[in-house]
Amino acid sequence: MILKGNVFSTKLEMETEISILFSSKFDRNKEFKVIYLLHGMCGDSNNWIDYTMLPIYANNYNAVFIMPSIVRSFCANMKYGQKYFSYITEELPEICKNMFNIHTKKENTIIMGNSMGGYSALKCALSKPELYGYCCAFSSACLFMKEDLENHPTTESFQRDYGEQLLRDFQAILGENLQWNPENEILSLAKKITSSTKPTIFCSCGTDDAMRISNQQFASYMKDLGFNFTYEEWSGNHDFYFWNEALKKSLEKIFQ
Secondary structure (H helix, E strand, C coil), X not given: CEEEEEXXXXXXXXXXXXXXXXXXXXXXXXXXXXXXXXXXXXXXXXXXXXXXXXXXXXXXXXXXXXXXCCCCCCCCECCCCCEHHHHHXXXXXXXXXXXXXXXXXXXXXXXEEECHHHHHHHHHHHHCCCCCCEEEEECCCCCCHHHHHHCXXXXXXXXXXXXXXXXXXXXXXXXXXXXXXXXXXXXXXXXXXXXXXXXXXXXXXXXXXXXXXXXXXXXXXXXXXXXXXXXXXXXXXXXXXXXXXXXXXXXXXXXX
C-alpha cells in the first residue's frame, strides 16, 4: 500500500508532503521496522517510490517506509527558515504514531537517504542516537562542512563554486555570512556519542561520483571512532541507478 498526501506540521507551521509505503508483508502484530527515507537536494517525498525499485524491495520485509519532504533544508533548524530537524526527529514520529499507529523501539528504527538526504540521515542519527538503531547514507554531501566553509571565506567564493541558489540555501540555514555551527558538522556529532548509544552505520558511494573522496575520508574517520561502520563502493555515479542498488544492499544488511 502506498499513501501520498500532506500533513500539517506545527514545527514547520505549514502543510508538508509525505509518502508512506506499507510492505505487503506488514504485520503490526509482529516485530517490524520503521524506515525513514530522506530525499536529495533536488528531490521530493516521491523520489524513492518513483525512481527506485522500493515498492518491489519492500515486499521482502515486514516494514513501513516513511518518506517526508525536507526541501533544500539539509534537515536543519534553519536560521532564516523552518525547523526541519525538529520536524523529522521529534514531530514526524509522533504524527506517524498518532495517525497510523506506527512506532517502534530504537533497534527497529532506521533512517537513510541519498546525497543531501544522506547527510541529513547521518545528522539525525548522530544527533539523536537514542532514536535510531541503524543509519544508511548514500553518496552523502557536506561531510566536512567546516572545512569547506573555511575554503570559501567569502560569499563570493562560495557562489563562484556552488552557484547562487546553493548560496541562498546555506545563508538561510547558517546566516548571511555562512557561520559554521557544530550542530551541522557530522564528525563533531559522532565524537560526542558514547559507545553504548552508537547507531550502526552503512555508507556507500559510486566510484565515479564527485563526492567519492570525501566519503572515503569520512569512512576512515568513522572507523577510528569505533562505530559499527561499513563503507562500500562499486561502479556508479551520483544518480538513482546507483542509489537503487544502494537501497537494495542496505535493506539486505538491515534485515540479515
